[in-house]
Amino acid sequence: MREFSLPALYEVPSDGNLTDLIRRNAAQHPDVAVLGRKVAGAWTDVTATQFLAEVRAAAKGLIAAGIQPGDRVALMSRTRFEWVQLDFAIWSAGAVTVPVYETSSAEQVQWILGDSGAVAAIVESPEHTARVESVRDGLPGLRDVWQIDDGAVAELTAAGAEVTDATVDERAATAKADDPATIVYTSGTTGRPKGCVLTHRSFFAECGNAVERLKPLFRTGECSVLLFLPAAHVFGRLVEVAAVMAPIKLGCLPDIKNLTDDLATFRPTLILGVPRVFEKVYNSARAKAQADGKGRIFDKAAHTAIAYSRALSTPQGPSLGLRIRHKIFDKLVYGKLRAVLGGRGEYAISGGAPLGERLGHFYRGIGFTVLEGYGLTESCAATAFNPWDRQKIGTVGQPLPGSVIRIADDGEVLLHGEHLFTGYWNNPEATAEALADGWFHTGDIGTLDEDGYLAITGRKKEILVTAGGKNVAPAVIEDRIRAHALIAECMVVGDGRPFVGALITLDEEFLxxxxxxxxxxxxxTAATLRLDPELLAEVQRAVDEGNAAVSKAESVRKFRVLTRQFTEEAGHITPSLKLKRNVVSKDFADEIEAIYQG
Incomplete structure (x- = not known):
């Protein structure tokens, strides 16, 4: 058993709640742009004073509609300015936000609204309204439904015209630090989603310590962050609250169809994303270079960036020759890549899945450091992250200051700290199982090095045991295979089988x-090429690269290229891109059997 902790850098308020932040910002930074709002295709600044006024206006409407302290209000929308406004408005009315993914099915909507006891819902579009209405008969406690695209904010503002600012501020003060701020439902990879109760204290401890430890990334009046992750995901909420806490300017994107253009116009200094985003940027840049006849130059530049980054971790540092090559490629290649990312950014934070050492070194080598972190819904997002000044690539960093990480005798990662959830809503049995002896049992397997840097090696419930008795952690090899530009998703199979196999989907753009x-x-298409010898040879190269990371007994011996993608709509992946292995295994049972035939 091993554990590591860091002292807290932020003192959690003994009382109060997250709405204190927006009043503080208006008082201390009245003219500072705290949000960016896109109007007619152009970004416009929203000052701290303006944001407080808009939050109060929406909160007045909620109060006028009868929302009471402690009531649960569902919020179902893509990531947009109104999400942040309404989230703080719900809190300002003394209520509890229940985020719902905008891609959720009618059945999921009914479960989350019903289980949480939501009395009202704010949705984005007519499609969302129809989804809620289709299960309305099963939600007897649901009174009101407002639609953002149908003027919900204006409707709430008009309804609350007679409510005073003093009334809102009085209501906002009802929630205390240990009261629930939100109930975030898990992605349901292993069963029905569970509602994680996160308090105002959880967010103060999480965001306060993260902002303090990453202070150069959160300079008020200088820094900005563009959020394109789902705001309904706990990682997105971390970004939202941390930006308001700092404060730095926060921009919200409902989709990433024109991400490159939005990065160029918003020009963030900080980017938050999942590894697939950073893989896509790298693969797109390489493919473009190859199409322009500059593939060899790009590959040499990438090799130099990786070597340069690795040398930064050595006592002697990069050699003179390496520094010269790096400087040349900075003008030819790296500067252009940084421009694609907005031109001002120096740092990104990645979570949700392993980034991989190759990409970690590549990005640091081009002057855009990706700090990898790790967390769960139950830990209010990041429970570990790489510090800006002491990054250790290949790990998910050190514990959040003020918290403790312990590795149990069986390798499971255990957590302790004020940032943790207080339990699962309406589920005392699951709460007792997860929060045993004051420690949260994550279900993840990991190691801690002598400096307290955590490495995640797999999940206890995802460990495969082959017929020969070999334990296999799928994540390691899957991440390496998926790093190939042609691969969209990879799922390792082989539980109880004679060897390890894999189901593979192809990236349609790169195909x-x-x-x-x-x-x-x-x-x-994938359907017409799945048996093409050249294609299979290219996929085999990706598999060989993955196999290089594991022992022979753990390596993939056979694979099947699938004709269709793993999709969120089909239930194969969660909104945060995690595989639902049981669903994939069921839907592609014939393909798995084909791996082991003969």
Whole structure:
């Protein structure tokens, strides 16, 4: 058993709640832009004073509608300015926000609203309204439904015209630090979603310590962050609250269809994302370079960036020759890549899945450091992250200041700290199982080094045991295989089987490019190419790269290229891109059997 902790850098208020932040910002930084709002395709600044006024206006409408302290109000929308406004408005009315993914099915909506006892829901679109209405008969406690695209904010503002600022501020003060701020439902990878109760204290401890430890990334009046993760996800909420706490300017994107353009116009200094985003940026840049006949130059530049970053971790540092090559490629390649990321950013924070050492070194080598972290819904997002000044690539960093990480005798990661959830809503049995002896049992397997840096090696429930008795942690090899530009998703199989296999889906964008470069028909698809010898050889190269990270007994011996993607709509992946292995295994049972036939 091993454990590591760091002293707290932020003193959690003994009382009060998150609405104190927006009043403090208006008082101390009245003219500072705390949010960016996109109007007619252009970004406009919202000052701390303006934001407080808009939050109060919406909160007045909620109070006029009869929302009481402690009531649960569902919020179902893409990531947009109104999400942040309404989240703080719900808190200002003394209520509790229940985020719902905008992609949730009617059945999921009914479960979350019903289980949480939501008395009202604010949704984004007509489609969302229809989804809620389709299960309305099963939600007897649901009174009001407002739609953002149908003027919900204006409707609430008008309804609360007679409510005073003093009334709102009085209501806002009803919630105390240990009262629930939100009930965030887990992604349901192992069963029905459970509602994690996160208090105002949880967010203060989480965001306060994270902002203090990453202070150069949160300079008021200088720094900004563009949020394009789902705001309904706990990682997105961390970004929202941390930006308001600092405060720095927060921009919200409802989709990433034009991410490059939005990065160029918003020009954030900090980017938050999942590894797939950073993989896409790298793969797109490499594919473009190859299409322009500059593939060899890009590959040399990437090799130099990785070597330069690795040398930064050595006592002697980069050699003179390496520094010269790095400087040349900075003008030819790296500067252009940084421009794609907005041109002002120096740091990004990545979570949700392992980034991988190769990409970690590549990005640090081009002058855009990606700090990898780790957390769960139950830990109010990040429970560990790499510090800006002492990054250790290949790990998810040190514990959040003020918290403790322990590795149990069986390798499970255990957590303790004020940032943790207080329990699962309406589920005391699951709470007792997860919070045993004052420690949260994450279900993840990991190690701590001598400096307290955590490495995650797998999940207890995802460990496969082959017929030969070999334990296999799928995440390591899956992440390496998925790093190939042609691979969209990879799921390792082999529990109770004679060897390890894999189901693989192809990235449709890069498949089109690959097919063109290899003389395949212009209308080629995964279905028409899945048995193509050249394609299979390319996929095999990706598998070989993955196999290099594990022992022979753990390596993938056979794979199947699937004709369709793993999708959120089909229930194969969660909104945060985690695989639902039981659903995939069921839907592709024939493909798994085909791996082991003969």
């Amino acid at each position: 089109t490019r690959w097919a063109k470069d290899h003389g395949k028909p212009s209308d080629a």
